[in-house]
Amino acid sequence: MRTTARDIVSASGTNLASIGYHYGSKDALLTEAFIGLIEEWGAVFQDGLDGQGGSMERFRALWEGVLAQHEKSGPIWAASLEVALGRDEKPELRAMLAASQAEGRRGLIAMLTDTPEDQLDERDVRTLGGFYQALLHGLMIQWLFDPESASTAEEFTEGMRRAAEAMTRPAGTP
Template sequence: MDLVARTEAGGYRERLLAGAVACLQEKGYARTTARDLVAASGTNLASIGYHFGGKDALLHEALADFFERWIARVERTMFATEPAGPREILERAMVELVDVFEELRPELVLFVEAYPAALRETALRERLAEAYARCRTVGGDMVRRALAQLDVEPPTAPEVIVSVLVAITDGLLLQWLLDPAATPDAHQVVDALAALSALLA
């Protein structure tokens, strides 16, 4: 059996991604080696090149995969049941963006650790930028879909709304990693946004 057949039959791609996440959580972005990835995934060096083109591309894909899983989680919660109004839509989203920090801590730490590397590595910077762009696109579609259920027009471009919510999430994440007790939860965030909106109206 050739390499392609073995990797497809054994699900090597998925195992490599899972191994990459495990290595990133344990060692961080800069310290993870190709041999670490092979050991964690139970695969081989050739499979990294075949499925991803190299170690760095695999690590980048693992980070992007985390974004995808987080986006899917937000979407499931937002549309689990019919929302009562726009505020409930926002609260559902913020619960999955903010109140999950403790649960997602290992992934969030490696995500933050990737930022300094991205400032110097073009490929990683571009991959993270693509992940953010996908957040804006998919999130914008979620906003349109959710408001359409309520027969409400978006107050501004949905992608801009999502970009601001992502910025709030990123900022709160950094605060939480340093001082969890002092970081607002999702309900407090929505209250603060509502208060600001009333002041600016």
Template sequence: MGTREDLLAGAKQCLAERGLARTTVRDIVAASGTNLAAINYHFGTRDQLLNQAMLESTAESVSRILTSLPEGDDLDSPQRLKSFWDRLIESFGRDQALWSANVEAMAQALHSPELRTEIGAAQVRAREGLSQALGDNDPRIGAVVQTLIGGLLVQALIDPANTPTADDLAAGVRALAALSDPHHD
């Protein structure tokens, strides 16, 4: 690995261990085995390095979940979606520091047009990837799932004991679909 990759690996480690707000440049330098000047040379600022590390870490986590889903016709759509929810909810507990950093980055994006643009582009890719991974190319499916993920993530971080299960989510989506049916009584 080169210095840039070492910095990213060190920043990802710090995000997982300390979170976004508590990670210092000294932490990153120690974890990466590089030096302070390398951060400025390769990324410009600590925030730009951490933003890149957070985006990559989040993308890697979601990608692991999506690629772990059975391929082809091994599962029907409802089973595939339930498997996705189960694995995602599990990752919120297992990778809590990473997901907390993700929420911190969302708050940071309110004050950083650059980060807002990067997260916005990542969200578009995520909607497309979610739709495809769940067996449909309708981007509206990815949009709804992504919206549910945001709320589910906050719930899991704040009150894990009361986080909805995959079955709760499936039943809720079915009930919501019934409510949105114009022929529903």
């Protein structure tokens, strides 16, 4: 990340020593802030999903929300990509973000299936959460690369429906 400790101090009106005292390092502070942004971002989409269960309608509503916020979310998505691409440069940052993966996956499962997070086990998080996380990251990269050609929520949902149908067909059936 290109943000300096002096940038943070200037924007916050605090002093340089407070970063080390409260967070240990600039990277730890930025990581906490980044995780907070992701949590706030996820909370935006929870509204409007009530009463739809784990349906395709809920799936589509979530992606409509994600895409409707793409302009506002773009900097968060770009920061996510920057962190992922620079993972070897900052092992401390990488470790902190890796530790938050399970929480993010739990949140995605809860949003997409209307299942309370406390009812999810490790297998749910690793399998279904990992799947949903891959979908989110793929859509995010499509949008960052070229928003005009990125899938719409309708196309994304239709793709999910078609993939599910194809996986449940008997072998050799088109």
